[in-house]
Amino acid sequence: MTLIEFDNVTKWFPHSGGRALLRKHLLRWVTRQRPGKFYALRNVSFRVERGESVGVVGSNGAGKSTLLGLAAGLAAPDGGSVDRSGRIATMLELGSGFHPDLSGTENLVLNASLVGLSRKQAREAFDSIVDFAGIPEFMNDPIRTWSSGMVMRLAFAVAIHARADMFLIDEVLAVGDAAFQEKCRGALAEFRRQGGSLLFVSHAAASVAEVCSRAIWLDHGQLMLDGPAAKVLAAYRGTAAAGMAATPASGRDTTE
Amino acid sequence: MWSGDYRFVTACLVEKDFKVRYRNMSLGLFWSLLNPIVMMGVMTFVFTRIFYNPNARDFPLSILCGLVPFNFYSVAFLSGTTSLVENSHLVKRVPVPREIIPITTVLANCLHLLIQIGLLLALVLAWGKGVSAAWLWLPVVWSFEIVFVCGLALIGSSVNVYVRDTRYVVESANTILFWLVPIFYSFSAIPARFREIYQLNPIAALVMALRNILLDHHAPAFSLLWRLAAVSCATLLVGILVFRRLQRQFYTYL
Numbered sequence: 443m444t445l446i447e448f449d450n451v452t453k454w455f456p457h458s459g460g461r462a463l464l465r466k467h468l469l470r471w472v473t474r475q476r477p478g479k480f481y482a483l484r485n486v487s488f489r490v491e492r493g494e495s496v497g498v499v500g501s502n503g504a505g506k507s508t509l510l511g512l513a514a515g516l517a518a519p520d521g522g523s524v525d526r527s528g529r530i531a532t533m534l535e536l537g538s539g540f541h542p543d544l545s546g547t548e549n550l551v552l553n554a555s556l557v558g559l560s561r562k563q564a565r566e567a568f569d570s571i572v573d574f575a576g577i578p579e580f581m582n583d584p585i586r587t588w589s590s591g592m593v594m595r596l597a598f599a600v601a602i603h604a605r606a607d608m609f610l611i612d613e614v615l616a617v618g619d620a621a622f623q624e625k626c627r628g629a630l631a632e633f634r635r636q637g638g639s640l641l642f643v644s645h646a647a648a649s650v651a652e653v654c655s656r657a658i659w660l661d662h663g664q665l666m667l668d669g670p671a672a673k674v675l676a677a678y679r680g681t682a683a684a685g686m687a688a689t690p691a692s693g694r695d696t697t698e
Numbered sequence: 699m700w701s702g703d704y705r706f707v708t709a710c711l712v713e714k715d716f717k718v719r720y721r722n723m724s725l726g727l728f729w730s731l732l733n734p735i736v737m738m739g740v741m742t743f744v745f746t747r748i749f750y751n752p753n754a755r756d757f758p759l760s761i762l763c764g765l766v767p768f769n770f771y772s773v774a775f776l777s778g779t780t781s782l783v784e785n786s787h788l789v790k791r792v793p794v795p796r797e798i799i800p801i802t803t804v805l806a807n808c809l810h811l812l813i814q815i816g817l818l819l820a821l822v823l824a825w826g827k828g829v830s831a832a833w834l835w836l837p838v839v840w841s842f843e844i845v846f847v848c849g850l851a852l853i854g855s856s857v858n859v860y861v862r863d864t865r866y867v868v869e870s871a872n873t874i875l876f877w878l879v880p881i882f883y884s885f886s887a888i889p890a891r892f893r894e895i896y897q898l899n900p901i902a903a904l905v906m907a908l909r910n911i912l913l914d915h916h917a918p919a920f921s922l923l924w925r926l927a928a929v930s931c932a933t934l935l936v937g938i939l940v941f942r943r944l945q946r947q948f949y950t951y952l
Contacts, residue, residue: 455950464863514793517949529701538791543718555710556792558702
C-alpha cells in the first residue's frame with residue numbers, strides 16, 4: 443500500500459511572502475504586477491510504501507520542509523498531485539500546539555486532541571505520555587516556566603503517541619539531552635519494527651543513515667537522486683564537499 | 699483525511715481560549731458582568747437625563763437587550779477574524795481541520811455570552827417582568843446569532859490571511875453597527891421604509907426579538923424570525939464556501 447505519492451509536484455511561493463496590506467493588493471491589481479515566484483519544489487515525483495522509511499537530505503532552502511508540508515496535507519501543490527492515504531502524523535516543529543500559559547497537563551491533553559486522539563484514547567495514553575516525557579514533577583506548572591528542552595520532551599512524548607501509519611519528521615531528533623535523544627530513537631525504532639513508516643528530514647547525514655534504508659536528495663527544489671540511503675548520502679556528501687570548495691550553486695546543474 | 703475526534707478537539711480548544719483569557723484577569727468572570735452593567739448605566743443616564751425620553755421605565759432593560767447581543771457579535775467577530783493569523787503555528791504545523799480554529803474562537807466567547815445572558819435574565823426578573831412561555835424562543839434566537847457570527851468569522855479569518863488589514867475593516871464595521879443596531883432606540887422609532895432593512899440584520903433582528911420575548915412577553919413575529927434564520931444560515935453557508943476556497947493557500951500566506 444502506498445502511503446504517500448508525489449506525482450510531478452511543483453510548489454512555489456511569492457517572493458513577498460504573500461501577506462500584504464490592502465494598499466499593496468490594490469496597487470498590484472491596478473498595475474497588474476505579480477510578485478516574483480520562488481520555486482520551492484519543481485516536478486518532484488516519488489512514493490513511500492507502507493513500512494518504508496525514507497530520509498530526505500539537502501542543503502538549506504532545498505525544499506525539504508515544503509515537501510513535508512505537502513506530505514502532511516498542510517499545503518496544496520501548485521502543479522502535479524499529492525496522494526495521501528493512511529494515518530499520517532507529524533513532528534514538524536514540536537510544540538507548535540502548546541500554549542505557554544497552560545500547565546504541562548493541560549498542554550498534554552490539548553495536544554493529544556490535536557494529534558487526533560479521542561478523549562478516551564487520551565485518557566488511556568496519559569500516564570504513558572507523562573512517563574515518556576520523564577518530568578512528572580513539573581506537569582502542573584505553566585510551561586512558560588519550563589526550559590525549552592523540557593517543552594520538547596513533552597511535545598515529543600505526545601507526538602509519538604499519535605496512532606499513525608507514518609510520521610513526518612523534520613529535524614526533531616536533536617531533542618533534549620543525550621539520554622532523551624536515545625529514548626526518542628528507541629521509540630521510533632520500535633514504531634518501525636511494528637511496521638510504521640517514516641519520512642525523515644535532516645541535514646545530518648549520519649542520522650538519516652541510521653534510521654532510513656532509502657533516501658532522496660533535494661537540491662534547489664529538484665529531486666537529484668532517489669535510492670538506497672548509502673548511495674544517495676555518498677552522492678550528497680560528495681557534491682556538498684565539492685560545492686563548498688568550488689562554486690556554491692553548482693548543485694543546480696548536477697543531474698542523476 | 700484528519701481522523702481525530704472533532705468534538706474532543708473543539709472542546710479542548712475552547713477550554714484553552716477560556717483558560718488563557720481568564721488566567722490573565724485577577725477579577726476573572728466579574729469582567730464579563732462589569733462591562734454591560736457600566737454601559738447600561740451610562741447610556742441610561744445619557745438617554746433619560748440628558749435627552750428627553752418618554753418611556754424611561756424599562757429603558758435600562760431595553761438597552762441591555764441590545765448590548766448583550768451586540769457585545770457578543772463584536773468581540774466574537776473580531777477575535778474570530780484574527781484567529782487564523784494568531785494561531786498560524788497551528789495552521790502551518792499541525793494537520794488539524796482549519797475551520798475549527800475560527801469556530802472554536804467564536805464558541806469560546808459563548809461562555810462570556812452565557813454569563814451576560816444570565817445577567818440579563820436576572821435583571822428582567824428583578825424588574826418584576828416574570829417568566830413567560832415566550833422564553834422558549836430564547837435558545838432559538840441566540841443559536842441563530844451564534845450561527846451568524848460563525849459564518850462571519852469564517853469569512854473574516856480567511857480573508858485576513860491574505861489582506862492583513864481586514865481586522866481594521868471589521869473594527870470599523872463594528873463601530874458603525876453599534877449605531878445601526880437599535881440598542882438605545884426602539885424599533886418603533888425607526889422610519890417605516892428602513893424597517894425591512896433593519897430586520898435583515900441578524901443582530902438588529904435578535905435585539906428586537908429579545909425585547910418581544912423579555913419585555914413584551916410575546917413570541918417574535920414570524921416575519922422577523924424567518925429573516926433572522928435565513929440570513930444567519932446563508933452567512934454560515936457563504937462562510938464555509940469562502941473558507942474552503944481560500945484555505946488552499948493558507949500555508950503560503952501565513
